[in-house]
């Protein structure tokens with residue numbers, strides 16, 4: 185490998201009590217379209233772009249649009265700076281959402297989206313604990329971050345349950361939460 189060439193991330197599968205986390209791929213296209221075409225899921229997502237930074241209109245209007253999000257995270261993983269796992273319910277083998285990191289390093293920013301028919305069952309708490317364990321095993325000194333709008337009560341409850349605290353600093357209308 186030549187100097188300066190990115191190191192692709194190895195996105196490992198993780199099993200939890202109810203879930204499998206596995207690298208997001210085009211095999212999750214139908215589930216990703218159901219997720220990203222739902223107004224309640226995209227309400228606080230901010231601007232969504234493809235890898236060339238062209239905006240994708242939300243909610244997604246066709247699978248080809250949400251496929252651009254899959255492509256974005258596959259290319260981010262290949263370039264070594266971020267990725268998404270698909271969150272799959274083990275009992276049904278159904279794709280229910282995704283979770284991963286918008287950045288990895290001294291600071292690692294976690295992000296997640298779950299289909300509304302699975303909200304309120306502790307699914308993202310379970311996925312979030314596994315994602316945090318994974319990043320801390322790989323980088324024990326990383327400072328975990330999340331950026332959440334004050335109106336997004338469900339996400340604030342989740343991130344608080346996962347041990348993050350509000351910092352009072354904002355970026356583009358979203359407050360930074362940190363752990364520890």
Ligand SMILES: CC(C)(COP(=O)(O)OP(=O)(O)OC[C@H]1O[C@@H](n2cnc3c(N)ncnc32)[C@H](O)[C@@H]1OP(=O)(O)O)[C@@H](O)C(=O)NCCC(=O)NCCS
Pocket residue numbers: 224225226228229296297298299302303304305306307308309310331332333336338339341342345
């Ligand atoms: C934020 C989001 C991921 C939360 O998903 P979730 O799975 O409902 O979150 P949690 O894992 O925290 O679930 C907690 C709820 O499940 C309940 N629950 C049931 N069984 C549980 C269990 N075994 N463990 C933990 N909680 C459990 C809790 O009591 C809690 O209920 P409450 O909401 O009535 O207080 C989801 O609302 C979402 O996708 N929102 C849209 C996308 C979004 O905003 N993403 C974040 C952008 S910053």
